[in-house]
Amino acid sequence: MNAVEERIRAAIRAAGDTVHEVRPLPLPPEPGTARGLRSGARARRARIWRTWMAPVAAAAAVLAIGVALVIVRHIPNGGVPSASRSAAASPQPTASAAPAALPRYYVALDDTLKTNSPWAVVVGDTFTGARLATVSPPAHGTFAGMTGAADDRTFVLDATTCFASAAASRLCPRTWYLLRLSPGSASPARLTRLPIPPTASGTQVQGIALSPDGSELAVALQPAGSVPESLSVYAVATGAALRTWTGPSGTIADPGEWPRADSNSVLFWSADGRTLSFRNETNVRMLRTSGPGRDLIADSRLIWTYDGSGYVHGYQLYCNNTPNVASDGITLVCGASGEPQRSVRVPSKCSAMWDNTMGFLAYSTAAPKLARPLYIDQTTCTSEVTAEVLWSSPSGSAMLVWLNSAAESDPAGPQTNVVGMVEGGEFTRIPFPLNGGAAIPNQVAW
C-alpha cells in the first residue's frame, strides 16, 4: 500500500470512528404497518429538503442576435471531412500526415488547473498540435463546456459567470455561444452569442451535444428540486426549443463534481440526426427525435445495459463507463480496464494489484453483450488510471482517445498521460497539449 492509500484509509477510518451510536430503529409494533413507517422517513426527509424545494427563478428572456450569427444549416449533414478538405483550409498544410477519417481541429478549455480564474478556449490542430487561436470567455465569465458538429469547424460553447468553486459552478446559469472556425483566415475563430435560453440558476447541465449538421443542440438538464430531468433539442439559429423529453432523476449520467466541465459525452446524435442516444451509469438508450411521446424512458429504446460482460481473451477488460454511441447508431465504444488473464499470459514481476491493463472495446446494438477489442495497452506494472474515448468516427473504427496510467511504484505520482488515435488496433500519439495532467474528458471537443 502506498502513502496516498495509507492516508486515505486513515482519514476515512478517523471520520467513520466519530460515530459511536445510532438512534433506535422504529419498527412498527403491529404486523402489517411497516408501509406506514415509510411515510415517517419521508416526512423527515421532507423537512430536511424543504428549504430547497422552492422553484428557482424563471429563465431569462431569449436574446436575439444579429447578423453575426452564422447560419449553419448548409453544413454537410453528418459527414466527416476528409483530410484533404481540412488541409486546404489550413495555413500550414500537413494533410499528408492526417488520417482521412479524423477531424482536423478541436476546441479545448485552456489551462484547467486554474480553479479560481476564468477559462478561455484554445483552437488547435489535431495533428500538429499548433494553436490556431485562443478565444477569451465573455466578460466576467468562464467557458464551461463545448460540443462540436461533424465538420470540425462548428462548435457550441457554454459559459457561466461562476468560477469560484468547482461545486458552485455546476449550478450557475449557462449562456450559449457559437464558435465558427475559419482556419487560414484573418479571423480563424469567431464567437457569437446564441439565442438559446440560458439555464436557470440551480439547474445542472447534465450533458450537451451538437447535431452533426450543427443545426440543433441537445441539452440535458437537471433542475433544482425534486423534479424530473429533461432533454431538450434547440434550434441553434433561432434558439427555439424543438422537442423536450423528461424522465426521472438519474436517467442521464450525472457528470459529477470534478472536473467541472459540462459533459459532452453522455448524449450522442446519429449522423442523420434522427436518433439521439443518452446514457447513465448502467444503461444506454436511444430516442427517435421525430418519434411520438415526451418520456425519456417510455419513448426510448434500451440499446445497451451493464450485465457484467466484458472482453475476456488473454485480457479481462470491462468498460469503465457505459459506452459512447457512434454516429452510425449501431456501434458503441468505451474505454476499458482490467487485467491480463494469468492463465494465458506469462506472469509478470508486478504484484497482482498493479498488473493492470487498459484499452478500448466496441459493442454493437445487434449483439450488445459481445465485446470486441479495438485496442489493448500492453504496458505492464501500472496502476491503470483511465482510458477514455474523446471522439469516434461514425463506425467506431477510428477514435481519438485519452490514456492515463501510472507506475506501480507510485500510482499517485507522475503519469503516462497521452492523447492519441486508435485505428486498426494501433495507438498513435498525437501532440495534444495536456493541461498539466488534468483530466480532459469533456474539456475538449472535436
Next chain:
Amino acid sequence: MDHADSRDTEAGAWTAQRHVTALYEAHALGLARLALVMLGDPAAAEDVVQDAFLGLYRRWDSLAGASVAVTYLRTSVLNGCRTALRRRARRGVPAGVLDGEHGAALAGARGAALTGALAAGTLESAEATVLLAEEHRAVLAAIRRLPARQREALVLRYYLDMTEDQAADAMRVSRGTVKSATSRALAAVGRMLREGS
C-alpha cells in the same frame, strides 16, 4: 383473511421484526459510519441507514436470508447516499462534506446557524478539529471533491476492506469499473494533496 392467515402474517411480521432488529444491532453502526463517510452529515447518514432497514423490513419475506440481507442493506445505503448527494448537489451544497459540516453535526444542539455556516465552509468547529486531525481533514476534503462513484470505490476498498469483486457487487458495476474508479480516485486525491501542500 381467516384466522390461520392472520396468525401467519403476525408470525411473519414478528420474525421479520426480530431479524431486522438483530441485523440493526449488528450492522447499523457500521453502515452509519459508511454513510457518514459518503455524506459527511451524521443526521443524513442515519436517515439513509434507517430507510435501508425499513426497506429491508418491508421486503423481508422476499429475501433469501440474513447474508442476502446484509448485501441488500449495503447496496441500499449506497443508493441512498447517491440520492442524497444528487439532491444536495442540486441545492448547491458541496457534496460529502466530511470536515466542517460534520463538525457542526457533532456540535449538536448548537444550532442550525452553526450547521449552515460550517456547511458553507465558513467556520471551523473545535470538535471537528479535535476529532479529525488536520492531516485527515485535508485528505477528506480531497475525497469530497471526487465524483460519487470514485468516493464509493475508495470507501468500499479502504474502509470496508472489500475486494474488487465485492465492491463491484455492492456498487452494481463491473470489477473493471471498480479498479478504474479506485485508481482514478487515488491519482486525483494524490494530485489534490500535492497541490494543496
